[in-house]
Amino acid sequence: MIDAVTKPKTKVKTKTKRPRLHKVILVNDDYTPREFVVTVLKAEFRMTEDQAHKVMITAHRRGVCVVAVFTKDVAETKATRATDAGRAKGYPLLFTTEPEE
Numbered sequence: 001m002i003d004a005v006t007k008p009k010t011k012v013k014t015k016t017k018r019p020r021l022h023k024v025i026l027v028n029d030d031y032t033p034r035e036f037v038v039t040v041l042k043a044e045f046r047m048t049e050d051q052a053h054k055v056m057i058t059a060h061r062r063g064v065c066v067v068a069v070f071t072k073d074v075a076e077t078k079a080t081r082a083t084d085a086g087r088a089k090g091y092p093l094l095f096t097t098e099p100e101e
């Protein structure tokens with residue numbers, strides 16, 4: 001056949017990149033009561049008493065603790081809501097976010 005159609009030699013691959021996840025980080029301070037930190041972790045991050053206590057005590061001892069990872073939007077919303085819960089009670093409780101490597 002003289003006019004056979006030549007197939008393209010390059011293949012098109014569809015690559016769906018997963019969005020980079022962001023860490024929510026709990027920051028220690030000297031004023032927020034331990035039990036209040038635990039309550040916020042349970043309410044905002046759906047942790048059990050045990051999980052929340054471990055995260056709180058790690059931040060208390062080491063200065064910071066990664067709470068969980070989410071997509072950027074969810075991480076920022078949860079960090080803001082959890083920080084606002086402390087502010088509403090007059091506590092300096094702080095949650096920050098940063099992208100995962």
Ligand code: TYC
Nearest residue numbers: 027028029032033034059060
């Ligand atoms: N350091 C606080 C206290 O001794 C408790 C605390 C723990 C506060 C973790 C913030 O991220 C925090 N009352």
